[in-house]
Amino acid sequence: MANHETGGLAPNQDLPLLRIRGLGVRFGTFNAINPLDLDVRDGEFLTILGPSGSGKTTLLRAIAGFQTPSEGGIEFDGRDIAEMPINRRPFNTVFQDYALFPHMTVRENVSFGLRVRGTGRKRLNDRVDSALGIVGLEELGARYPSQLSGGQQQRTALARAMICEPRMILLDEPLAALDAALRRQMQNFLKSVQRQSGITFLFVTHDQSEATTMSDRICVMRSGSIEQIGTPRDLYYRPKSKFVASFFGASNIIEPCEIIDVRNDVTSVRTPVGTFAVAGPAPEGGSGLALAVRPEAFGIGNGKPANQIELTVVSVSFIGSETITELKHRNTSLEFKMKARSDPAAIPPAPGSVLTVGFDPAECALVSGDTG
Amino acid sequence: MKRLRLLDVSLASVSFLVYLALYLPILLVFVLSFFSMRRGRVRWDTFSFEWYARLFSNESLGEALLNSIIVGITAIIAATVIATLAALHVNARPSSRSARMLEYVIFLPFLLPPIITGLSLLIYFREIGVSRGLATIIVGHAVFVLAIIYRIILTRLNSLSRSLVEAAQDLGASRLQTFRFIILPNLRMPLLTAGILAFALSFDETMITLFLAGTDGTLPVRLYAMMRVGFTPEINALITLILGFSIVLTVVFAFAWRRSGGIDNNRITRI
Ligand SMILES: Nc1ncnc2c1ncn2[C@@H]1O[C@H](COP(=O)(O)OP(=O)(O)O)[C@@H](O)[C@H]1O
Ligand SMILES: [Mg+2]
Numbered sequence: 001m002a003n004h005e006t007g008g009l010a011p012n013q014d015l016p017l018l019r020i021r022g023l024g025v026r027f028g029t030f031n032a033i034n035p036l037d038l039d040v041r042d043g044e045f046l047t048i049l050g051p052s053g054s055g056k057t058t059l060l061r062a063i064a065g066f067q068t069p070s071e072g073g074i075e076f077d078g079r080d081i082a083e084m085p086i087n088r089r090p091f092n093t094v095f096q097d098y099a100l101f102p103h104m105t106v107r108e109n110v111s112f113g114l115r116v117r118g119t120g121r122k123r124l125n126d127r128v129d130s131a132l133g134i135v136g137l138e139e140l141g142a143r144y145p146s147q148l149s150g151g152q153q154q155r156t157a158l159a160r161a162m163i164c165e166p167r168m169i170l171l172d173e174p175l176a177a178l179d180a181a182l183r184r185q186m187q188n189f190l191k192s193v194q195r196q197s198g199i200t201f202l203f204v205t206h207d208q209s210e211a212t213t214m215s216d217r218i219c220v221m222r223s224g225s226i227e228q229i230g231t232p233r234d235l236y237y238r239p240k241s242k243f244v245a246s247f248f249g250a251s252n253i254i255e256p257c258e259i260i261d262v263r264n265d266v267t268s269v270r271t272p273v274g275t276f277a278v279a280g281p282a283p284e285g286g287s288g289l290a291l292a293v294r295p296e297a298f299g300i301g302n303g304k305p306a307n308q309i310e311l312t313v314v315s316v317s318f319i320g321s322e323t324i325t326e327l328k329h330r331n332t333s334l335e336f337k338m339k340a341r342s343d344p345a346a347i348p349p350a351p352g353s354v355l356t357v358g359f360d361p362a363e364c365a366l367v368s369g370d371t372g
Numbered sequence: 373m374k375r376l377r378l379l380d381v382s383l384a385s386v387s388f389l390v391y392l393a394l395y396l397p398i399l400l401v402f403v404l405s406f407f408s409m410r411r412g413r414v415r416w417d418t419f420s421f422e423w424y425a426r427l428f429s430n431e432s433l434g435e436a437l438l439n440s441i442i443v444g445i446t447a448i449i450a451a452t453v454i455a456t457l458a459a460l461h462v463n464a465r466p467s468s469r470s471a472r473m474l475e476y477v478i479f480l481p482f483l484l485p486p487i488i489t490g491l492s493l494l495i496y497f498r499e500i501g502v503s504r505g506l507a508t509i510i511v512g513h514a515v516f517v518l519a520i521i522y523r524i525i526l527t528r529l530n531s532l533s534r535s536l537v538e539a540a541q542d543l544g545a546s547r548l549q550t551f552r553f554i555i556l557p558n559l560r561m562p563l564l565t566a567g568i569l570a571f572a573l574s575f576d577e578t579m580i581t582l583f584l585a586g587t588d589g590t591l592p593v594r595l596y597a598m599m600r601v602g603f604t605p606e607i608n609a610l611i612t613l614i615l616g617f618s619i620v621l622t623v624v625f626a627f628a629w630r631r632s633g634g635i636d637n638n639r640i641t642r643i
Contacts, residue, residue, distance in 0.1 A: 086541040
């Protein structure tokens with residue numbers, strides 16, 4: 001089925017599997033989700049990324065049917081499902097706390113979806129065997145959830161959600177409870193299951209690196225609204241707002257920023273620390289702009305890129321493969337961070353010394369300011 | 373070291389005395405159900421089951437015991453059904469107005485003095501023309517034990533993670549299937565607890581029953597009536613039987629608790 005490269009575009013671009021239009025959720029007078037549109041393509045791994053409290057869970061619960069939306073429509077595969085009862089919706093959920101049934105064995109848990117549909121014993125057993133095989137739990141079918149490790153519970157929850165062969169699975173921070181090493185392992189595992197099964201994954205996390213490594217596309221949420229949707233590369237290299245830029249790696253933000261010229265797809269901007277060239281056209285609504293430059297975009301001296309700033313070294317920290325230099329602008333006391341591959345031959349600059357730091361017009365982005 | 377041992381010894385003797393005070397009367401009753409007594413001394417050569425035989429031929433006591441059991445079981449079944457439905461509703465919509473109403477309605481008879489509950493029911497039954505009998509006692513007991521059953525079930529329901537119900541529905545279960553496959557299995561222990569507790573409450577409930585009993589009363593009412601004419605020794609046999617029954621019940625309960633405990637404990641710590 002759908003098999004594609006990480007970062008590439010999912011197939012069937014013109015026919016979204018899930019179509020959300022003007023969906024809003026209010027709790028009393030509080031807008032947990034401001035009316036928003038979202039398309040999820042068939043077979044893609046789409047991650048909803050945002051800080052805690054930004055409405056990720058609420059959005060997912062509205063899609064699953066646990067939360068009645070205040071307004072708006074949800075279509076799945078061309079059918080309106082906004083009013084459809086939870087148990088009829090053609091997709092399944094992996095819960096953050098796994099929600100495994102404590103009085104049932106792993107097998108009974110996994111087979112539950114088939115059992116309530118009255119699937120015959122033979123067919124049921126075959127399907128459960130194959131699901132347990134996919135998640136590598138063939139040996140543990142007779143155990144109770146309380147006898148499983150966190151990762152095994154996680155796999156059980158996934159097998160249970162996959163048993164009815166849904167076209168889409170919703171996952172709400174499924175890895176949040178696992179420790180770092182297991183988390184990384186489960187990320188790879190989830191991704192490979194998703195790729196092999198071709199099931200659309202709608203995944204929620206607050207972890208930027210998790211979203212980046214797993215997703216085909218990421219939808220960044222902030223205060224109940226969608227801030228930006230795009231591939232991990234899009235969001236990393238072409239953030240539209242200061243919020244997205246700083247969420248994806250610590251960006252250097254230079255503001256305020258004023259456009260003085262646009263020519264040949266290069267925009268010139270004036271900032272308190274100098275005038276710079278930025279590749280690409282100016283963004284619309286050009287007020288409240290800021291310039292975001294990644295720490296690794298900065299280079300010293302050689303190559304002479306178009307944009308240059310003179311900065312004073314504050315400190316240098318060696319963290320193995322990389323060296324991070326903290327810098328300060330003399331007049332504005334704006335702070336900068338530069339990250340570079342560690343060079344065994346280099347002599348680190350002394351604090352207080354002045355460096356000329358350059359960056360390429362293609363390696364920075366004009367972003368909207370605070371009220372994104 | 374020495375002071376500590378002294379403390380231990382005195383503690384042990386105090387507990388021994390307390391247990392003696394608690395269990396000596398019961399032991400005496402037990403002994404007296406098999407032996408006769410003369411001039412304040414047990415005659416050990418008189419061992420017999422005579423009092424038990426007399427108890428079972430004493431129709432009024434036997435009938436009263438049977439009534440107590442019928443009333444207890446019927447009232448518990450009725451109350452459990454109502455309490456479960458009410459608890460399910462309150463658990464699903466805890467802040468709705470109907471939920472708050474239900475809580476008051478269920479708890480009022482439990483908090484009211486039994487004399488008031490009994491009297492109100494008596495007046496009510498008279499007004500609607502229902503004559504006193506087992507049925508009226510059953511209603512009285514059901515109302516009385518409703519609150520405790522309801523509370524135990526609701527506590528368990530509230531401790532069940534909400535996402536369990538959501539997960540079941542998400543996997544395609546109807547409301548009925550969710551109840552049958554997810555909720556009910558997790559209510560087994562609380563239902564057993566509530567049933568036993570409620571039966572104990574019903575078994576010695578006297579005040580409400582006094583108002584609602586017609587000619588056929590429950591055991592406590594019957595014993596109450598016997599007090600005026602004085603007890604015959606078969607009362608010892610009766611108490612011994614009830615004691616034995618309670619002990620068996622406690623043991624069964626403890627076993628059931630331990631057997632489901634393995635899973636139960638983990639469940640509580642996990643959720
Ligand atoms: N049932 C509810 N009643 C009132 N407010 C809620 C409810 N559920 C969530 N919220 C609020 O909605 C906002 C978004 O919550 P949530 O969707 O859980 O965020 P996230 O999953 O991104 O951390 C939060 O401010 C939260 O307090
Ligand atoms: Mg959440």
